[in-house]
Amino acid sequence: MDFEIRKNRGPGGGRQLARERAAYFLLMEQGYSTREAARIVGINLRTGKRWRNGWHSPPGGRKAVPPIYPVPGQAPATGSEELPPAPSRYLQEHDRIHIADRLREGASIRQIAVELGRSPSTVSREIRRNRHTLHNGGWYYRPSIAHNKAKARRSRPKPGKIGQNPELRDFIQDHLTMRWSPEQICQVLRARFPDRPEMHVTHETVYQALYVQGRGELRRELTRALRTGRARRRPHRQAHKRASRAIKAMVLISERPAEAADRAVPGHWEGDLIIGKDGRSAIGTLVERSTRYLMLVHLPVGHSAIATRNALATTVQTLPRHLWRSLTWDQGSEMAAHRAFTVATDIPVYFCDPASPWQRGSNENTNGLLRQYFPKGTDLAVHTPGDLAGVAAELNSRPRKTLGWQTPAERLAKLLATAS
Secondary structure (H helix, E strand, C coil): CCCCCCCCCCCCHHHHHHHHHHHHHHHHHCCCCHHHHHHHHCCCHHHHHHHHHCECCCHHHCCCECCCCCCCCCCCCCCCCCCCCCCCCCCCHHHHHHHHHHHHCCCCHHHHHHHHCCCHHHHHHHHHHHCEECCCCCEECCHHHHHHHHHHHCCCCCCCHHHHCHHHHHHHHHHHHCCCCHHHHHHHHHHHCCCCHHHCCCHHHHHHHHHCCCCCCCCHHHHHHCCCCCCCCCCCCCHHHCCCCCCCCCCEHHHCCHHHHCCCCCCEEEEEEEECHHHCCEEEEEEECCCCCEEEEECCCCCCHHHHHHHHHHHHHHCCHHHCCEEEECCCHHHCCHHHHHHHHCCCEEECCCCCHHHHHHHHHHHHHHCCCCCCCCCHHHCCHHHHHHHHHHHHCCCEHHHCCECHHHHHHHHHHHHC
C-alpha cells in the first residue's frame, strides 16, 4: 500500500489523524503487523497500539475507549458505556449476598454458580466452609458472617506445613534428590503414613515450598531435580484472561461444516506453525483430517501474516482443488491475512477457540512427532524445501493404527485414483 506521510499535520490532536487512522486499520485488515502498519502511515507504535486495543484509563479524564477488535462471542462496546470491573479471584461480599438470596429461593448450587460465573465446586465449598451449623444438624448461611470467616481464614502470612515438620521436610528433600516428582512423593507419603495426617501434603504445597520466595521450607537448588528444571515457576495462562488477537472477521470452528468433524469427507485440513529459536524462524504444518496426510510449508522470509499467506497459497496448489475444502487454524497472528488467503485460493479458514488445542488434535499430535526432526530451540531456517519434503514423506509412509495400519500416503493415493 502506497501512503504519503504528511510532513506537517498541524495542531488539533487525534482529529488531524483521521486519514492516518483509516489507512492504519486498512493495513491491519490486510495482515500487516502493528509495527509495520504504524511505520507506513508515519505514527508512533504506541499510538497504533492505542488505536487497536483501546484504553481503560485514558489520560485527561476522557472516556474509556473499547478495542477495535472485540472478543469473539461478545457484543462490541460502544465507547459510551463503562467497562465492567474485572472479576476477582476470591468471592466478594456481594457474591455471598447473592448466594444467600438464591439459597433462600431454593436455587441449586449449579444455578448459582452459572449466575456468578464460577465453578459449582467454588460455590459448594463456600457454603460448606462458611455456613453456621445448628445443634440439631441443620444449618444456615449468612453472607456477613461468611465474609468475616473467609477474611480471617485468608490472613497472611501463614506458617507452612513443611517448614513446621522437620521429618516431613527431610522426607520430601531426600526424594526430590532422587528425582521423584512432587506428586509421586505425596502419594507415597499417604501410603506410608496413612494414620498421620501431619505427614500428608499435596503436590501444590511442595511446589509452593520450592518456588515461593522467603518461605525457606525447601532448598531452592532442588528445583533442578524437577522434570522441567526451572528455577522459576511459569504461570498457566487462563483462557478467559487472554487478550484477544488482532484478527478481524474470524469465523470460529463452531461454524465449520459438520462433514469436517466426523472426518468422513476428505479435504478438511488443520494447520499451525512450529517455532524455532527465539521465535525467529518457523515451519508451517498442514494435516488432512481424513487421511492424516502431512504437508510442510517452507517459510524462508519469516512467519509474518503476509509471508504465511503467500507460502500457504503456493503450497495448496500442489494438490487437486477437490482436496481443499477448509482450513482450521488457531488464533495466531500469522493468520491475520486469512481473508486474502481465502480470496486467492477459495479455501475458507476457521479459527479454534482460545486455549483449545484439542480442536486441532491431528495437527497437534503431528507437531509433536515433528519435534523429533526439528527440536525446540533450534534454528528452523537452515532446513531447505528438500529437507521438509523428506521429513513429510517419512511421516506419510508410517502405518497408522487409526487408519487400520495403512499409511497416509496410501490413503491419499486412493483418493487421487478415485478422482481420476
